[in-house]
Amino acid sequence: MNPYDAVLGRSFASNYLGRLTTILGTMNPQDIDRAIAVIRRVWHAGGQIITLGNGGSAITALHFATDWSKGVFEATRRPFRGRSLIDNMGIVTAYANDMSYADVFVAQLRNIATPQDLVVAISGSGNSENVVRAVRYANEIGCETLGLVGYSGGKVKPLAKHVVWAQVDDMQIAEDVHAIFGHIVMQALCQTEDEDRA
Template structure:
């Protein structure tokens, strides 16, 4: 079996999606994240399934990679990394509450929430985002498809405009790695001044 044609189609489609990203919105989002870094605010990040893996990856790349040699560190916390608390909340309350419950009583209006949802409509994501908005907290929405409700609620929108979950998730990881490299370079330059 020769997969060359399918490989070419996948990569060409992904390239078109990347070329159509809103670079101004990415820049605006990065400025907001940098502001939270400078304020030493906490940034809570979360997602389901593949987006949960992406959220965990963000924490590693920001808390270690982006500021490895910097005096100050990012303060990312991933709400989907603790399996016992997630299953306890899902079992005793509701799966829809697994993120919003963890934010209650700890989220401050000076913090930031980064919610990742390919569809933008996951109930537990939207419930947590609504809670964050009630607190007065800024929200970054990382979405695909049409962006769903998350894109509407988000103050900053990293949107991947394609109806294909795998390509959406590919670009979500590219957001992480791109921002990590840019922030790492920027923070080192700032430290040298």
């Protein structure tokens, strides 16, 4: 017998998938639809969609930039100006060394962001200081800001102009929801473009 069966009464995988399914069922589809609309609006206006995050969320940010830039462009032939602030480790480590790790994103935004852009800030806790500073700066210069958070939402939730919130005290489940959001966005942008051409 699997040791988890005795403790949980079922397999660990079933338990995890059950918790993920429950959280997905609590998500507000309107929040996701509004986020998609913001991304689409900035994309159509020619703005940049700039993603950022730490740890697992850094990889999610990079995943978004990869999927959206390649997948959406290939499906629609409309250029998608997606970029991530975590893919140039030279820049990240230079700012971390010369300034502070708390400034690695805001320092990059000062160089590349314009008011026409969207900053997608991913933080499971919502409290990563470098993410908070990036959202605050992006708001100050007039960017759209979208926060993807878990737990209580932390500081990012009230700070970002738009929020997708996985209300769960589990980092892995929150990160799963954020990754799913990225795939929803890609398919939605490709599908709506197909509908517009019909």
